[in-house]
Amino acid sequence: MARDRRGGSPPPTAVSTDLTRRARIRDAGLRLFSERGTEGATVRDIARAASVSPGLVRHHFGSKEGLRAACDAFVLERGTEIKERALFQGELDQPELLLMHRYLARSMVEGSGAAASMFDRLVQATQLWLERHAPSETPDPRGRAALLIAMELGALVMREVLSRALGSDTLSPEGSLRVARAKLELYSQPLLSADAAARARAAMDALGERLDAAAAGEGRPATGAGDPGG
Template sequence: MRSDSDLTGRARIRDAALKLFGAEGVNRVSVRAIAARAGVSAALVLHHFGSKEGLRKACDAYVVEMVRGGPGADLDDVSGLAAMLEASSAMRLYLGRAFLDGSPAAAALFDDIVAAAERWLEEGVRTGRVRPSDDPRARAAVYVTWLLAPLTFGEHLTRALPGGGSETDRTLRTSRAGIEIFTRGLFTDDRVLDAWDAVREERRSP
């Protein structure tokens, strides 16, 4: 890790914005607050990024690139999902807010990861590691959403799982619970699924 003194002014501003945007939301943070956090003038922030919106876009681009594993990285190994879980707290908070706020860059990233997860799961079906699905796309979207839940529900998970240790410990605990459900299943028979299908069929009836 580099110290603040090792970073360029532009990078210090970006990192300060990441922390403040993630903790408080873009709309609640001023350019002056970012400048104070970075130890620079508000004029320098505007010089580098043009506006707060320009800075937000720069943060989006930086975080998405880091999650993707760097320029030109391939998401087909779903490595981006692991990177999100292992990212720094500031980056995790920022990305969680970006998904909730509808950031265009975060939305594009989500779509890319769902597509990659669908390909990955279908390859698992072909090799016998994954059970077939009636709706592969929906399964991939739900799977990705579950994996991203700690980014947006971290505060609630902390409250629901008291005494869970560090953030990493809580992530491992919740991930283990999810993997157990995906691997072993949850219900012992098809009653819940049948009831769900009955509701869907009823809605389709004229």
């Protein structure tokens, strides 16, 4: 992925950016995949966005799926690096980080292969964060972390409707500040009173026992309960 500039019809002048054409294609793929999904983003569109012929996409990445895999790999590699920089050096307002997030969120909705491993990685990091900053004697720390990450990413995926409902773009400075404040609100005070929580816990324990009993005798199934409002 180092700098290289060779042959081709257009004479070797700088073309819009100083990136390799290969890198330009990858970046365009990253952006269009996260905006429109794997199906929605066509090779031709990606090529156009990179100011390149569709054939070149195939030349460099073999196939659309190949480009997809390359994007996955890139996010997996650079993503963690960028995220660490953001977390530990406070460089939070990187548009690159946002792009990675959006790409990941899309991938996870669509169930891409690399998305799953990235999700696992995020869950593990979150679990560590939770153990350090929000300890709890929960019997299922991994479940707690996984659900939190899924919900976090959800807010990103729902960006469009969320923006509409709030009246301001979630990605704009004002909108993201508003979301950040709301998130702070949600994270700093419990939604359920100790009373309600205890009642819900009891109900779930009962359900769990019923489930265990059913497992032994192939009884009727039962689904979850107890979420506020949604």
